[in-house]
Amino acid sequence: MARRAIERASFELRPSAPYSLARTAARFARFRDAVDSFDGEVYARLLQLGPQPLLLRVRQVAPPSRPRLAVELTGPSAGDEPARAAALEFAARALGTSHELRAFYRALGGDPLLGPAMRRERGLSIAGFGDAFEALVSAILTQQVNLGFAFSIRSELAQSLGRRAQIDGRSWIAFPEAERLALEDPDSLRRFRLSGAKARALAVVARAFASGELSDALLRSLDDAAVIERLTALHGVGRWTADTVLLRGLARRDAFPGGDLGVVKHLAQGLLGRRGPASEAQMRAFAERWRPYRAYALVYAYAELATRLRSRRCACRRTSGARTTSRR
Numbered sequence: 001m002a003r004r005a006i007e008r009a010s011f012e013l014r015p016s017a018p019y020s021l022a023r024t025a026a027r028f029a030r031f032r033d034a035v036d037s038f039d040g041e042v043y044a045r046l047l048q049l050g051p052q053p054l055l056l057r058v059r060q061v062a063p064p065s066r067p068r069l070a071v072e073l074t075g076p077s078a079g080d081e082p083a084r085a086a087a088l089e090f091a092a093r094a095l096g097t098s099h100e101l102r103a104f105y106r107a108l109g110g111d112p113l114l115g116p117a118m119r120r121e122r123g124l125s126i127a128g129f130g131d132a133f134e135a136l137v138s139a140i141l142t143q144q145v146n147l148g149f150a151f152s153i154r155s156e157l158a159q160s161l162g163r164r165a166q167i168d169g170r171s172w173i174a175f176p177e178a179e180r181l182a183l184e185d186p187d188s189l190r191r192f193r194l195s196g197a198k199a200r201a202l203a204v205v206a207r208a209f210a211s212g213e214l215s216d217a218l219l220r221s222l223d224d225a226a227v228i229e230r231l232t233a234l235h236g237v238g239r240w241t242a243d244t245v246l247l248r249g250l251a252r253r254d255a256f257p258g259g260d261l262g263v264v265k266h267l268a269q270g271l272l273g274r275r276g277p278a279s280e281a282q283m284r285a286f287a288e289r290w291r292p293y294r295a296y297a298l299v300y301a302y303a304e305l306a307t308r309l310r311s312r313r314c315a316c317r318r319t320s321g322a323r324t325t326s327r328r
Contacts, residue, residue, distance in 0.1 A: 006167070007078040011071050013058075013088065015097040019067035020123030021060040024096050027127040031147050033155035034173045035162070036094075043095065046165055046172035047130070049086055052077040053165035055172055056087050058095065064123030069097070074167050089130075093251045096125030104253075104293040111289075113271060114297055117304040126299050128248035131216040133209045134175050135249025136231065139241045140201050141194075156192050157181075178209035201236025208234060219245075224252055247295050256294035258284040262302065270305045 021043065028038040037044040047054045054075035062068035071091070077083045092098035101123070108114050117124075129135040137157075142150040161176035161184070181202065189199035208214040214234075219227050224246055231242040239259060246255035257263065259280040268278035272286070290297035 006074065006076060009073045009078040009084070011084065012061075013069040013071050013091060013097060015067050015069065015125075016100050016102065017067055018064040018101060018123035019060075019097065019125060020064040020121075021058065021069060021095065023121055023124040024127050031151040033151045034158045035155070035175050044172075045090075045094075045130075046163075046167075046174045047086060047090060048163055048174040048177060049077060049083060053163060053167070053172070053174065054078060054083055054086070055165070055167045056090065058091060067123070075165070093249065094128055094130045096127055096251070098251055099125045099253065099296070101125065101296065104296045107293060108290060108297060111297075113304060114290075114300045117300040117307070120307065121300065121303045124299060124303060126247065126251065126295060128251060130175075132214075132219045132245055132249040133178050133205070133216060135245045136205055136237070136241070137176075137181070137202060139244040139248070140198055140205065140236065142244075143198065143241065153192050153194065160192075178206050181206035182210035197236060201234070204235045205237070220250060224255065247298070253296060254292045254294045256284065256287050256290075256298060258287065263298070267301055267305060270308060271301060 022040060025038045025043045028036040028043065029040065035045065041059055043056075043058045045056050047056055052075060054073055054077060057072040057074070059070050060067065061070045069091070071087055073079075073083055073087055075083070105118055109118055129138060138150075138154055141153050158173050158175055161180050162173045163177075163180075164174075165172050184203065184206070186196065186199040186203045189202055190196065192199075194202070205214075214230065219230065222230065227246055227250065228239065228242040231237050231245060232239060240257050243255055243257035244260070246252040247257060263283050264280055265277040268274045268283060269276070272278070278286075287294050287297065
């Protein structure tokens with residue numbers, strides 16, 4: 001069967017204002033892997049549409065107040081309508097282009113914790129993953145380890161198991177498909193620096209999606225509570241992991257992973273001023289004030305925390321410098 005020639009197709013995407021690709025996609029620059037690429041201006045990613053690879057590139061060409069995104073597709077199927085639809089769906093979830101921030105700003109703009117970040121980070125949306133399977137695998141990888149380490153394992157998985165395509169003189173790697181990951185058993189997955197529990201969990205998840213027991217379409221059709229119930233029935237998937245899939249994989253605006261270490265420790269101490277970590281129940285109770293926008297609130301809370309930490313580090317450096325000068 002003859003291979004289709006490489007095609008290029010371009011179109012424009014207009015998210016609801018405000019929207020900032022630079023602020024939203026900065027997450028991909030902080031936690032680099034072999035799959036997602038963001039250089040501060042252009043986001044790029046290899047998508048797998050059945051047997052056909054498709055390179056997606058996205059850049060912002062108008063300000064957050066009047067956002068327009070230039071989308072370019074490169075690959076054998078780039079000019080087909082399914083390719084365009086897949087690119088739009090991916091951008092909606094991975095790049096947060098489907099979120100409506102104005103109502104959130106109106107509802108919580110006066111919040112003393114979130115308000116400063118809303119004004120400073122105008123157009124920041126939720127960066128995530130293109131589908132529930134990738135989000136679930138990635139969430140399992142981040143269980144009880146720091147994100148840098150988790151994303152290094154994610155990168156190794158992609159390099160070993162993901163499909164590749166040579167486009168525009170560069171080799172691109174797609175995130176592994178469930179069918180490919182399902183060929184691995186827990187013992188073979190241990191080579192990716194995984195614990196036995198995580199290896200078993202990944203094998204269970206991959207087989208569930210590969211067999212059709214679970215699917216992205218099925219999970220999208222369920223409400224938040226039903227998604228949590230279906231996912232936590234899987235070995236190795238707890239409430240925090242399911243909440244993370246809602247947040248980063250299904251783009252649910254009220255998802256809140258209250259048991260996340262970043263929430264119970266870093267937000268509780270760095271933003272709420274607690275001396276020690278909070279409990280999950282305490283953080284869930286606190287976040288009730290942010291309904292029905294808890295996912296957005298969490299992203300802006302993290303943005304505010306990052307700003308405060310940078311300010312503290314700068315203050316410490318200035319203080320340290322002043323002490324050194326005074327000694328001289």
